[in-house]
Amino acid sequence: MASQVLQDLQSSPARCPFHHSGEGTITDQVDPTGRAISANAAAFDAFEGPYQVDPAEALRWSRAQEPVFFSPKLGYWVVSRYEDVRTVFRDNITFSPSIALEKMTPNSPEANAILARYGYAMNRTLVNEDEPVHMERRRALMHSFVPDELIRHEPMVRRLTREYVDRFIDKGEADLVDEMLWEIPLTVALHFLGVPEEDMAKLREYSIAHTVNTWGKPTREQQLAVAEAVGKFWQFAGGVLDKMRADPSGHGWMQYAIRRQMDLPDVVTDSYLHSMMMAIIVAAHETTAHASANALRLLLQNRDAWDEICANPSLIPNAVEECLRHAGSVVAWRRLVTADTRIGDVAVPQGAKLLIVTASANHDERHFENPDDLDIYRDNTTDHLTFGYGSHQCMGKNIARMEMRIFLEEFTKRLPHMELVPDQTFTYLPNTSFRGPDHLYVRWDPDRNPERRDPTILKGHAAFEIGAPAKHGLARQVRVAEVSQEADGVIRLTLEEPHGRPLPSWTPGAHIDVMVGNYARKYSLCGGRENPSRLQIAILKDEAGRGGSTYIHHTVSPGAMIRIRGPKNHFRLDESAEHYLLVAGGIGITPIIAMADRLKQLGKDYTIYYAGRSLASMAFIDRLRLDHGDRLHLYAKAESQQLDLNAVIRSAPGDTRIYACGPERLLQALDQIMQDQPERLHVEHFSAIGTQLDPDNEVPFEVELKDSQLSVQVPADQTLLEAIRAVGVDVPSDCEEGLCGTCEVNVVAGEVDHRDKVLSNAERAEGRRMMACCSRARSGKLVLAL
Structure with missing residues (x-):
């Protein structure tokens, strides 16, 4: 029955997915505040057209021109930018979650009569409860979601994944949604809840109807079929809950909640348990199933990324986060405005309903560099809002991560040669808030299955920590294109992307982490930015250091493959000032030379003060003299030249910005001189002395x-x-x-x-x-x- 409802909804007529009207023009309609509605806002339709094809792309115009707008077709205010969406999530008093599960299309009287016949009485859940009740219940029931508890489910997820892939591994083709991705997350959800095995099949049958009932746009006839399924779902879930109450001693979340009810009967009520039983099945099942299908489609469409995680499974956790950002299964949430307020620069009245589109926020170029690119090395991809934010952030996010990581590990290990079946059409259940393909057809040559040549690959598995991915495993391979001597004890490495693809862009002050042997060290980028597939760093051989620089000097040669993380910039150049002092000590010249190059390009007033042991030990002197001429002042200790920081700073205009990198004694001296004007000083340190826990x-x-x-x-x-x-x-x-x-x-x-x-x-x-x-x-x- 549920599958027939899905087919009926998908057969509804739709307009051309990229139909637009009068871009940028104003209509004669007005929003609830009396402001004129633009043509784009008037044309926006959450159930047809571009939004159903690609929500982020459909709202590109909104992020650029109208980040908060009223949609007359939907009757909601739509919020599309990252900071605005996070602001709404952050304040669940002004922006109440109470309408999060409100039906987008109100039931007909006939459908309501069917639901009443089954005693359907869905109550508030963690998703749509207001404070203070929400946090009281969340605190009472969150124990099962902490990492130490979730790790218990990992063997079961691995076993299920292995069993399902075994079923089709030798067939050479599969619909991953029908044959695996739809079923495993539901089975995991039911196990997590503690549902008895004999009741799982029936609950699987009913779950899809709940999504259509809440977020879809069923016709009047479809509503009757949906209501029948939802009513049966409610009734059957209640019976399963009664069975659990008879023996609440198991490890499932529902059994834990029943035990908590004994201590907190006013917080964990009977009606609440019944509602949560039904809501969690849907939430834990469909979002993970859709997210997994989205991720596999996205990675197989971006073959370079797929090949990289096949070669290096440690990249899988960050790849999962990037897929959740780029094409997450949760497209939008809804909120009710409880008082007149502003979102960004837009006044929104009390009583307004909001559609906050996380899919659009996750593609906001104001927060994510090159947001439309799939970058599995992206440094801030965990900032995505697919799991929400704040007190209503998804409690089940870490079990979803676990499942998706295990799915990807199994496929990349056993079917690295898998590909999408060409020219397939991807269809989606029409709704405002959740998104994943109904089918995902893939194919491969069974004769090339790695396990046929080496069955031992099935014996081990990666050890992924529960929770957000750790950055220390996030590294890309680059080739050493050149090694040149820059000064006594200083070499310059030119690093290139092995396939000639562009590396991430960077700004002056940025650094990369270089991993060679057992060492990981940070080095500032110092070369030109004209070749996007190359990066340059300079490395001082520090005999008194921890061994990393010495190892690089002795072992790295042209052609070597090394790993890097980044670029990242925590020493960013503020380009708004008029005057700059750039101070470098020894190898601290590396970020400073990049800043000087940029300031010259901008036509700014800058002076470079560069101190070192001797001219022979000071890197980049020839290039500095050539490119920066009389702006450069050199101080070599071997030639009895002393940099007088007090005199230099006194001679500079009062609004001069000072950027410095070098040994601790140099930076401490600058700190002391600038203690009355610390806002003018910006420094970067070499070491982390004094930061460890004692x-x-x-x-x-x-x-x-x-x-x-x-x-x-x-x-x-x-x-x-x-x-x-x-x-x-x-x-x-x-x-x-x-x-x-x-x-x-x-x-x-x-x-x-x-x-x-x-x-x-x-x-x-x-x-x-x-x-x-x-x-x-x-x-x-x-x-x-x-």
């Missing part, structure tokens, strides 16, 4: 995660980063020693004990940001915007 001397403290409405205790032997992750809140990280800036979080209140080497004195004084890997509270409590 449990014997640390003070425990409390952290309030304002957006998630959680309180976390940070003991003396745990970092803030570890404590936040333990409660399921994603914070990316990389070096975890205070050098890279990846784990930066926003501070709302409290006094921070800053220990990083990223923030300037001015930024520390503002107290608005901190690095979660190393910094702590000076005392008492911190409030973070997480």
